[in-house]
Amino acid sequence: MFPTILLILYGLLLLAIATASLKYADSIDNFLVAGRSQRKLLVVASMLASTIGGGLTIGTVNRAYNIGFPAFWFVAAGAIAHFLQGALLSRKVRETEAVTLPDLAEKLVGPSLRTLTSLIVLVTWTGIATAQFVAAAKVISGITGLGHQGAVAAAAAFLVVYTLIGGQKSVLRTDLFQFGFLATALLASLAWLFLGSPPAAGSVQVELFNAKFGFLDLLYYVIVLGGSYFICPMMFSRILSADTPANARKSSFMSGFGMLAFALVVTFIGLWSRASIRDLGGLDPLNFIAHRSLPGVLGTLLIFGLLAAILSTGDTVLLTAAGVMEHDILKRKTVAGVRLWTVVVGAVGAVIALYQTDIIGILIKTYNGYTAGIVPALFVAIVMSGKRKLNPGLTFAAVAAGYALGLSGSFMKEGSAAAKLLPMTGLAASAVLSLIAAYLPKKTAA
Numbered sequence: 001m002f003p004t005i006l007l008i009l010y011g012l013l014l015l016a017i018a019t020a021s022l023k024y025a026d027s028i029d030n031f032l033v034a035g036r037s038q039r040k041l042l043v044v045a046s047m048l049a050s051t052i053g054g055g056l057t058i059g060t061v062n063r064a065y066n067i068g069f070p071a072f073w074f075v076a077a078g079a080i081a082h083f084l085q086g087a088l089l090s091r092k093v094r095e096t097e098a099v100t101l102p103d104l105a106e107k108l109v110g111p112s113l114r115t116l117t118s119l120i121v122l123v124t125w126t127g128i129a130t131a132q133f134v135a136a137a138k139v140i141s142g143i144t145g146l147g148h149q150g151a152v153a154a155a156a157a158f159l160v161v162y163t164l165i166g167g168q169k170s171v172l173r174t175d176l177f178q179f180g181f182l183a184t185a186l187l188a189s190l191a192w193l194f195l196g197s198p199p200a201a202g203s204v205q206v207e208l209f210n211a212k213f214g215f216l217d218l219l220y221y222v223i224v225l226g227g228s229y230f231i232c233p234m235m236f237s238r239i240l241s242a243d244t245p246a247n248a249r250k251s252s253f254m255s256g257f258g259m260l261a262f263a264l265v266v267t268f269i270g271l272w273s274r275a276s277i278r279d280l281g282g283l284d285p286l287n288f289i290a291h292r293s294l295p296g297v298l299g300t301l302l303i304f305g306l307l308a309a310i311l312s313t314g315d316t317v318l319l320t321a322a323g324v325m326e327h328d329i330l331k332r333k334t335v336a337g338v339r340l341w342t343v344v345v346g347a348v349g350a351v352i353a354l355y356q357t358d359i360i361g362i363l364i365k366t367y368n369g370y371t372a373g374i375v376p377a378l379f380v381a382i383v384m385s386g387k388r389k390l391n392p393g394l395t396f397a398a399v400a401a402g403y404a405l406g407l408s409g410s411f412m413k414e415g416s417a418a419a420k421l422l423p424m425t426g427l428a429a430s431a432v433l434s435l436i437a438a439y440l441p442k443k444t445a446a
Contacts, residue, residue, distance in 0.1 A: 064270020372406025
């Protein structure tokens with residue numbers, strides 16, 4: 001009963017913060033990019049909190065339990081992407097004064113790419129919202145005893161209401177608090193597990209490759225999954241909310257270091273569970289640890305830290321998808337419209353989540369098409385900005401071809417060579433066509 005009361009109080013606290021930010025939601029710029037006035041600390045914390053959601057936390061521990069240390073690359077790929085983002089993109093992206101990723105695509109290439117990018121982002125981020133609802137449901141079920149479907153409904157309803165009240169300003173404010181909460185919970189749990197109940201000597205092995213994870217898997221993680229962080233509408237919304245281009249660049253680097261540390265922490269928690277737990281009793285390893293391996297107070301702290309991570313990603317995902325629908329597909333600029341589409345995206349994601357439980361599987365299938373199509377084309381466009389403008393028609397074809405190949409990988413058997421090679425082939429196709437588009441004679445914008 002006590003954890004349920006804490007859950008209610010926690011929810012009320014977040015709603016209070018959102019309500020306090022209501023006064024800033026007076027324009028779509030304020031609602032989506034927080035007035036472009038946020039300082040480095042808030043931007044970094046929000047980048048980390050928005051990136052490290054249920055998929056990376058619960059999912060990575062589960063992967064480490066199953067495949068060992070190579071699960072590290074699922075998060076480390078994102079860290080590498082953030083370092084590259086800081087080195088190559090962040091300053092230029094902030095200087096565009098764009099509002100969304102599709103808006104950036106139009107500024108750099110043309111209207112046709114804005115439309116295609118918008119549709120891909122909307123579909124992809126609805127899938128990511130689904131993964132966050134599934135992750136939140138796992139935590140809420142553990143706290144309240146609700147079944148999967150009831151917990152999904154509760155998680156989705158809360159996230160939608162919280163997001164549509166305060167917009168990006170409330171998200172940034174709560175992300176700092178929630179990331180601190182998660183970091184404290186994970187570090188304390190790691191220390192307790194390895195110092196208070198250390199695994200048997202030699203049972204924890206650090207190996208970059210093993211029988212369940214080979215070089216092709218590494219390429220897939222770093223290129224395809226990492227690409228989804230390198231050029232990401234959520235990360236770009238943070239970059240665009242920074243007060244200066246210089247701070248946007250620094251924020252990407254700092255976020256990369258934070259993700260690298262997080263990758264090690266969650267992987268070693270997974271390795272502890274792999275070495276110490278034989279029967280999970282139907283739970284995922286991290287929820288098992290929280291409920292059965294840690295003392296009561298620390299277990300509760302970890303549960304709420306997990307929930308904080310999930311909510312921090314979920315609110316940003318909903319806002320990203322809804323903002324793209326209102327600003328880029330319908331080409332309107334009303335806060336009321338963004339709020340309406342937040343409800344719609346949340347409802348669609350919740351319906352899918354009612355019948356899904358595999359967080360990592362959802363995320364991988366969601367990222368394949370997006371990364372293969374959009375990332376290479378926009379990377380070329382951003383790097384070439386101010387030097388060359390890409391041919392709009394050929395760039396459109398690059399994104400479409402890459403997306404089709406990447407998405408086809410999602411329909412292959414998970415873990416198969418085809419499931420990894422098709423998205424990477426899509427990336428290559430999109431990159432080659434985009435480079436050709438950069439050196440073709442200029443044509444009238446599509």
